[in-house]
Amino acid sequence: MPVSPWQRRIRRAQELASEHSFAAEILGFYIHIARFQEDLHKRLSIALQSAPASVDRGLTEPELSELSAKLQSFLSLAETRGPKALAQLSRELHARGLDFCRELLDRGWTARSTSDAEGLLAQAFLQPYAELLRSRAALRPVPTAHALCPFCNRKPVLTVLRPMGDGGARSLICSFCLAEWEFRRIVCPGCGEEDDKKLAVFTASDFDYIRVECCDACKTYVKTIDLTKNGRAEPLVDELASSPLDLWAREHGYAKLQNNLLGM
Numbered sequence: 001m002p003v004s005p006w007q008r009r010i011r012r013a014q015e016l017a018s019e020h021s022f023a024a025e026i027l028g029f030y031i032h033i034a035r036f037q038e039d040l041h042k043r044l045s046i047a048l049q050s051a052p053a054s055v056d057r058g059l060t061e062p063e064l065s066e067l068s069a070k071l072q073s074f075l076s077l078a079e080t081r082g083p084k085a086l087a088q089l090s091r092e093l094h095a096r097g098l099d100f101c102r103e104l105l106d107r108g109w110t111a112r113s114t115s116d117a118e119g120l121l122a123q124a125f126l127q128p129y130a131e132l133l134r135s136r137a138a139l140r141p142v143p144t145a146h147a148l149c150p151f152c153n154r155k156p157v158l159t160v161l162r163p164m165g166d167g168g169a170r171s172l173i174c175s176f177c178l179a180e181w182e183f184r185r186i187v188c189p190g191c192g193e194e195d196d197k198k199l200a201v202f203t204a205s206d207f208d209y210i211r212v213e214c215c216d217a218c219k220t221y222v223k224t225i226d227l228t229k230n231g232r233a234e235p236l237v238d239e240l241a242s243s244p245l246d247l248w249a250r251e252h253g254y255a256k257l258q259n260n261l262l263g264m
């Protein structure tokens with residue numbers, strides 16, 4: 001049986017948790033999330049077979065009722081397994097009942113950009129559904145300096161370099177539906193800056209295959225997982241595990257282009 005993307009991510013999270021003790025707690029929580037997501041993806045692919053393959057719309061009634069029921073179990077999971085602040089938030093949201101959950105889902109679904117903890121939690125829950133709908137749609141072609149997702153118009157959460165010829169081809173990965181699209185090497189996805197003197201790259205010995213790509217024009221950064229240097233990496237998981245790089249970037253005055261779904 002082929003290994004699912006979630007199973008691959010779980011294995012990688014286990015591997016990284018044993019290598020980096022500082023990341024063990026967050027990766028342990030991520031493993032629970034990934035299991036939940038795989039199960040949710042399976043259920044929704046059956047329960048919502050005739051849903052329109054787009055995210056540029058409000059949620060329909062059948063979607064809302066299916067999703068809000070599952071959101072309750074997601075919040076319970078975050079309450080019992082999540083890091084302290086997230087557990088507390090989930091408890092509060094859970095206590096506000098089903099109607100509130102529907103409203104939260106609606107907001108999470110339509111918001112193009114989210115930075116508050118509540119919105120990120122809703123998006124973390126909805127992410128497998130966005131991914132499912134995207135897998136049913138044909139992605140529109142976009143120019144190679146287009147910085148928003150061609151399916152759902154959200155910002156990328158990370159960049160990857162994949163082996164190509166002698167070097168690496170760069171692509172962006174959507175923070176919501178996980179679409180991947182090609183992007184030019186020397187361009188800031190935050191503002192389009194092309195002057196390489198303003199585009200600094202940093203690495204750290206703990207994660208020598210992860211580049212922190214900073215832009216001095218718009219003061220944002222994005223992490224790039226270099227798969228030409230480490231073919232074992234699972235970009236979403238390695239991005240989560242490498243939080244010391246985020247601390248470093250923030251201390252140096254850069255803001256992350258888009259926080260990941262665990263709010264980091």
Ligand SMILES: [Zn+2]
Binds near residue numbers: 149150174175176177
């Ligand atoms: Zn997307």
Ligand SMILES: [Zn+2]
Binds near residue numbers: 190191192193216218
């Ligand atoms: Zn920029």
